[in-house]
Amino acid sequence: MIEGILIGLETAFSIKNLMMVMIGCFAGTIIGMLPGLGPMTAIALMIPITYGFEPSTGLILMAGVYYGAVFGGSTSSILINAPGIPGTVATSFDGYPMAQQGKAGKALAIAAYSSFAGGTIAAIFLLIAAPSLSKVSLAFRSPDYFGLMILGLTAVSAFSAKGHFLKAMMMVVLGLMLASVGQDTLSDIPRFTFQNMNLSDGISFVLVVMATFAMSEALTIIFKANDPTRVAKQISLSQLGSIKLDKEETKKMITTIPRSSVLGFIIGVLPGAGSTIASFLAYGMERNFVKDEEKQKFGKGSVNGLAAPETANNAACSGSFVPLLTLGIPGSGTTAVMLGALLGFGIQPGPRLYQTNPEIFWSVIMSMYIGMVILLILNLPLIPYIARVLATPRTFLIPLILFFSVTGIYLMSFNNFDIYMMIGIAVVATVLRLYDFPMPPLILAFVLGGLMEENLRRSLLISDGSWSFLWERPLTLIIMLIIIFIVGWQIFRSFKSKFTSSV
Amino acid sequence: MKISPSKIISLLFFIFSGFYLYTAHQIQVFAFDENAAFNAKTFPIYLGYAGLIFSALYVLLPETRPSNVDLTVLDYKKTITLVILMILYGLTILRVGYFLSTSIFLVLSYIVLGERKWLWIFLLSFPFVAIFMYLLHGLLNIYLRDPFLQYIGIMG
Numbered sequence: 001m002i003e004g005i006l007i008g009l010e011t012a013f014s015i016k017n018l019m020m021v022m023i024g025c026f027a028g029t030i031i032g033m034l035p036g037l038g039p040m041t042a043i044a045l046m047i048p049i050t051y052g053f054e055p056s057t058g059l060i061l062m063a064g065v066y067y068g069a070v071f072g073g074s075t076s077s078i079l080i081n082a083p084g085i086p087g088t089v090a091t092s093f094d095g096y097p098m099a100q101q102g103k104a105g106k107a108l109a110i111a112a113y114s115s116f117a118g119g120t121i122a123a124i125f126l127l128i129a130a131p132s133l134s135k136v137s138l139a140f141r142s143p144d145y146f147g148l149m150i151l152g153l154t155a156v157s158a159f160s161a162k163g164h165f166l167k168a169m170m171m172v173v174l175g176l177m178l179a180s181v182g183q184d185t186l187s188d189i190p191r192f193t194f195q196n197m198n199l200s201d202g203i204s205f206v207l208v209v210m211a212t213f214a215m216s217e218a219l220t221i222i223f224k225a226n227d228p229t230r231v232a233k234q235i236s237l238s239q240l241g242s243i244k245l246d247k248e249e250t251k252k253m254i255t256t257i258p259r260s261s262v263l264g265f266i267i268g269v270l271p272g273a274g275s276t277i278a279s280f281l282a283y284g285m286e287r288n289f290v291k292d293e294e295k296q297k298f299g300k301g302s303v304n305g306l307a308a309p310e311t312a313n314n315a316a317c318s319g320s321f322v323p324l325l326t327l328g329i330p331g332s333g334t335t336a337v338m339l340g341a342l343l344g345f346g347i348q349p350g351p352r353l354y355q356t357n358p359e360i361f362w363s364v365i366m367s368m369y370i371g372m373v374i375l376l377i378l379n380l381p382l383i384p385y386i387a388r389v390l391a392t393p394r395t396f397l398i399p400l401i402l403f404f405s406v407t408g409i410y411l412m413s414f415n416n417f418d419i420y421m422m423i424g425i426a427v428v429a430t431v432l433r434l435y436d437f438p439m440p441p442l443i444l445a446f447v448l449g450g451l452m453e454e455n456l457r458r459s460l461l462i463s464d465g466s467w468s469f470l471w472e473r474p475l476t477l478i479i480m481l482i483i484i485f486i487v488g489w490q491i492f493r494s495f496k497s498k499f500t501s502s503v
Numbered sequence: 504m505k506i507s508p509s510k511i512i513s514l515l516f517f518i519f520s521g522f523y524l525y526t527a528h529q530i531q532v533f534a535f536d537e538n539a540a541f542n543a544k545t546f547p548i549y550l551g552y553a554g555l556i557f558s559a560l561y562v563l564l565p566e567t568r569p570s571n572v573d574l575t576v577l578d579y580k581k582t583i584t585l586v587i588l589m590i591l592y593g594l595t596i597l598r599v600g601y602f603l604s605t606s607i608f609l610v611l612s613y614i615v616l617g618e619r620k621w622l623w624i625f626l627l628s629f630p631f632v633a634i635f636m637y638l639l640h641g642l643l644n645i646y647l648r649d650p651f652l653q654y655i656g657i658m659g
Contacts, residue, residue, distance in 0.1 A: 163568040166561045167509070170516055173554045177523055180550065184543035191530050191543060193522075222616070223582045396627055399612030402589060403605060410596060411639070414648070419593035427586060434577075435509045436570040453546040465540030495565040 001333050004215040004354070005127075008362020010379070011359045012370055018062050020053075021367050024064020025374050031065070032072025038087075039069035039334045041217055044209040045401075046318070047341050048408035055345035056360045060367040062338055067119065067371045070275065070317055071379060074111045074310060079104060087275030087313040094298065096303035100243050101301055108383045110303060111310045112376055114257060118311030119372040121261035122268070122318030126365055129269075130326055133355060140327070140351070142458035143469040147479035149452045151486075154327050157441045165490040168441045175442035178203055179449025186457070198417040205340040208446050212403045212439045213426035218401040219430045221394065222366075225438055243380060249303050252294075256286055258305045266310030268319020268332075275313035275320075275332075282312030318368060325349055325361060328451070333440030334448045343447075509570055510562050515560035524551025584615050600649030606632045 011017060024046070031042040042065045050058030073088035077094035091111065098107035112373045140148070157168030181192045182202025193199040245253075260282040267278035286308035287298050298305045320332045326352035330336040342349050347357060354361050405426075409418050429439060463469040506514075527547035536542040555583050588611055595604040609628040618624060652658035 013617060064558070090513075114624070164570075166557055166564075167513075169557045170513065170554070170561065171518070173550055176550050177554065180547050187533060187543050189530060189532060189543040191547060192526060206637070219582055219585065222585060223577050223579075225578050226576045303558040335626050390625070391556065393618065395618035396623065398585075398616060398625070399609050402612065403609055404588065406596075407593060407635075410601075416593045416597055416598075420597070421591065423586060423593065430582075432512065434572055435512060436568075436572075437509075439514070456546060457541045460541045460545070461539075463540075497588055 003132075004362045005172045005366070007359050008364075008366040011056050011115050011363035012060065014368035016364070017057055018357060018370065019366065019370050020061040021377070022065075022374055024377055025068040025071075025371055027074070028065035028070075029072040029375070029379060030068075030070020032069030038073060039066050040305070040337055040443070041076055041213045041336060042066070042069040042207070043334060043337045043341070044213050045408065046207050046339075047209070047344070048411055050341060050397035051344065055342070055347055055357075056363045057450050058341065058345060059360060059364050062341060063364055063367050064371045064374070066184050066334060066338075067115075067314070067368070067375055070113050070313060071375055074115065074313075075108060075371070075383075077109060078107045078306075087279055087316070088278040088309075089276070090309035091306065093283065093309075094300070094302045094486045095193075097299065097301040098306065102300070105241040105243040106249075107244065107301075109245060109380060110179070110249070110253065110306050112383075113245075114260075114307040115312035115314040116376045117253075117257045118261045118264055118314040119318060119375075120369065121185055121258065122315035123365065123372065124323060125265045125315075125372040126253045126368070127177040129322055130361075130365065140475070141473065142177070142455045142462070143473060143476045144335055144479060145327075145329075146455040146475045147470065147483070148327065148329050149448050149455065151443055151483050152323075153227050153441065153448065154483050154486050156333065156444050157438075158490050163494065164436050164438065165439045165494065167435075171437055171439065171442040172445040175445025176449045178208060178442075179446045180453070185450065185454065196417075198415065201478070203421070204409070204412060204418065205447065206412060207409050207422050208425060209337055209340065210408055211422045212429040212442060214401055215405045215422065215426035216352045216429035216433060216439070218398045218405075219426060220433055222406045223430060223434070225394070228256060232415055243383065243473065252303045253307045256304045257291070257311050260286065260311035261315045264315025265314070268316030269322045271389040275316040278312040278316035280307040280320075301383065314372075321364070321368070325353060326351060328353070329449065330444060333443055336440070336444040339449045342442075367394060378396070383423040472498065507569055508567060508572070509566065510564065513558045513561040517555060517562065520551055520554025520558060523554060524548065527551050581615060585612060588612055597648065598650065599651075600651035601647045602632055602636055602649055603651045 012021075027046070028039070028042050031045065032039060046062055046065050050061055053061070054503050070087060074091045074095070077088040077092035078099050095107045095111065098104065138260050153172045154169075156167055157172055172458045179202070181199055183193075183200055190200055263282050263285060264275075267281060268275065283305060286304050287295060290298075290302075290304050294302060294304060317334075320335045322331045324335040324339060325441075328339070328348060330339045339349060345362060347353070373385040405422070406419055409422050410416075412418070433439065460467075463472075469476065470480050524547075527544050527550070530544040530547065532542045532544060586610055592604055592608040595607075606628045609632070610624055613624045613627070636647060636649075649658050
């Protein structure tokens with residue numbers, strides 16, 4: 001393990017990779033700050049660039065972008081009450097009131113320190129948990145993997161869709177259907193290609209991500225531009241105030257950060273939960289922990305109320321790397337995008353990654369920590385300048401996002417069939433988003449489609465076509481029971497809410 | 504009886520799943536694979552059924568959280584124009600070349616979205632694309648076919 005850490009440190013501390021972390025954090029912060037654009041869009045925009053690099057460098061850049069985007073989301077939450085990503089919604093509960101009281105600088109500093117502390121503690125947990133988890137995961141067989149993938153898809157659908165479970169499940173099926181286009185991996189038999197040569201290699205992962213996130217998000221912003229519920233507010237830079245914290249504020253943060261970090265990390269490890277749930281849970285937990293006097297301040301600019309979700313969402317980001325790196329199964333939409341990028345590099349994440357590519361495994365973990373430090377150094381002094389990005393007119397921003405999306409695909413294939421397909425998928429995704437059909441389950445399913453089919457193939461061949469493999473091994477049975485519980489819980493919740501509303 | 508748009512989308516997905524299932528059954532597998540426990544069409548067939556089940560459930564069950572969208576406030580004109588511009592961009596990118604088609608796409612998109620700062624429109628189109636192309640072509644060695652630049656003699 002020590003040897004691996006040293007290899008990781010050597011790779012992460014190379015000049016090129018340090019530069020990548022810096023660029024990633026900076027670009028991520030700026031993209032994440034723009035309302036509507038989250039880490040998935042930021043990473044998606046980076047994928048075509050990373051294919052020119054070594055896998056470890058590409059991953060380091062993406063990890064930097066991820067953290068930067070999460071921090072950037074907090075900035076827009078605090079300054080204009082427009083969370084860039086769902087994970088920073090809870091940040092706005094107390095961050096925005098603080099900014100309105102003329103303490104925007106202080107709120108941003110609390111967010112930066114909390115993110116740093118949460119990320120650091122979680123990176124240490126990751127360092128300890130990942131190798132032991134990868135040893136445990138060697139015991140997993142094809143039926144367990146198949147079960148885990150269904151669990152991941154069900155959990156993401158249950159948690160990301162906010163009461164739209166069936167819609168999310170339809171998106172899962174659509175993602176798997178898109179993944180099935182192209183030649184069958186084992187027999188090379190063409191499927192759903194309709195004799196079109198452009199489809200024989202399947203649909204590119206980058207194309208689907210760019211279409212469903214970057215492009216469709218840009219189109220949605222324009223589509224809903226006149227929506228009166230979307231309040232466009234411009235930041236007044238003269239009201240940022242000081243970024244220095246006093247003793248009492250520091251003391252409050254010291255008590256909040258450790259418990260929120262632990263909670264955030266654990267939630268992040270669970271498939272499907274991610275930073276959004278982590279931040280809300282941390283906010284709720286903190287409210288229960290503080291004294292009554294402080295409890296009254298929640299929602300009105302409480303330091304604890306701001307530090308808790310900020311710590312938890314960054315800790316959850318680190319936690320979500322555990323299932324990705326050790327099991328090869330992404331726990332969130334963002335890590336699904338990263339899994340797709342890894343597969344693009346020809347790397348199969350999973351228990352063996354730790355042994356076969358230690359430089360990638362450890363350098364990603366190390367670069368996460370470096371990313372935290374850089375985010376802190378970069379963002380604190382640059383807060384007033386970075387905030388100016390929020391003033392970028394939409395009239396320039398949207399065409400540039402569309403341009404980067406089209407260019408990203410064009411550079412990969414140099415044919416216009418892919419561009420048309422991307423536009424088509426983006427238009428469909430825009431309509432689906434309008435009616436709350438969530439996109440993260442689609443992406444997760446698209447990425448997992450090939451692996452899922454492969455594991456189902458092996459399982460069915462081993463059990464001679466019988467589905468008994470789903471309950472024969474205790475591990476598979478436990479996974480299946482968890483899936484049944486999640487589905488049952490979703491059905492119960494929806495019927496309960498229907499019953500309550502009718503009463 | 505009024506059907507919600509989400510149910511209409513689910514109904515369309517039901518039809519799509521039916522078509523997908525039909526196409527999955529048409530996949531030609533090798534003769535020796537026909538009766539195997541798993542072949543190239545097994546997984547797609549399951550997917551087709553899954554699509555039919557989930558969409559049918561959504562159509563048949565009452566909606567617990569209907570999505571309310573005010574269609575009157577949506578900006579159809581700008582969105583459709585942008586989509587048309589993207590299609591035209593895709594159409595011209597190979598024939599005219601990357602530089603001219605991208606620059607024109609950007610200029611027209613800025614204008615469509617209501618931007619009228621002409622200096623910024625110019626700076627963020629032709630010079631911006633030229634710098635971007637230089638980064639790709641000159642520094643990263645990514646070849647970009649450009650008949651227009653070849654015609655005027657800038658590119659070899």
